Amino acid sequence: MNYWLFKTEPDAFGIDDLASRPEQTEPWDGVRNYQARNFLRDEVKSGDLVFIYHSSCKEIGIAGLAEVVQEGYVDHSQFDPQSKYYDPKATLEKPRWYRVDVKLKQIFPRVLPLKTIKAMPEITELGLVKKGHRLSIMPVNKQEFDILLQRAS
DNA sequence: GCCAACGTTGGC
DNA sequence: GCCAACGTTGGC
Numbered sequence A: 001m002n003y004w005l006f007k008t009e010p011d012a013f014g015i016d017d018l019a020s021r022p023e024q025t026e027p028w029d030g031v032r033n034y035q036a037r038n039f040l041r042d043e044v045k046s047g048d049l050v051f052i053y054h055s056s057c058k059e060i061g062i063a064g065l066a067e068v069v070q071e072g073y074v075d076h077s078q079f080d081p082q083s084k085y086y087d088p089k090a091t092l093e094k095p096r097w098y099r100v101d102v103k104l105k106q107i108f109p110r111v112l113p114l115k116t117i118k119a120m121p122e123i124t125e126l127g128l129v130k131k132g133h134r135l136s137i138m139p140v141n142k143q144e145f146d147i148l149l150q151r152a153s
Numbered sequence B, C: 001g002c003c004a005a006c007g008t009t010g011g012c
Helices: A015-020 A034-043 A114-119 A142-152
Strands: A003-008 A026-028 A049-054 A061-074 A098-113 A137-140
Touching: A003 A061, A015 A049, A015 A061, A015 A098, A034 A061, A034 A098, A034 A137, A049 A098, A049 A142, A061 A114, A061 A142, A098 A114, A098 A142, A137 A142
Parallel strands: A003 A049
Antiparallel strands: A003 A137, A026 A098, A049 A061, A061 A098
16 A cells, blocks of 8 residues: 655645545546656555645645545546647547546644644655655655654544 | 756745 | 746757
8 A cells, every 4th residue: 555645726626625525536637747647647556545735825734635546547638628638649549647536534633734744853755845846646655654644633 | 869948836 | 926946848
């Protein structure tokens, strides 16, 4: 089992949107970054646990926990000219972009702020606190996942 | 394949 | 709105 952190902008789609339809799964689509794509296509597996991270908003930080319920499959928005995620270079034979479905597990009592995470001496490997912090899908190692989960709960 | 120019992300 | 830190594009 692997652990991940997915970013989202809550003004567009946040943890409350995940929560509003608890019986359904939500597609994590629109990821258009190759490194993140590789994770979604090859490494994110059913049953993996995912921190939901809110970015570009008032309360920046980890807002809750979700579980992967459908692992990597082709993101069809890449073929749709009407979609803002349309990619003219993608073809049905050679799709470029993939997505997964997740289901909400838990909303944390309060958002665990980025500031707090950065101040935690145990958290050194997490992509958020390292240089290349712009990736929208990033792995979290088990040790740091456990520490963050405990701190957030 | 190099790299300058340009675009995007995302915290502040 | 600023700007650092990337990622992507395209000419050569």
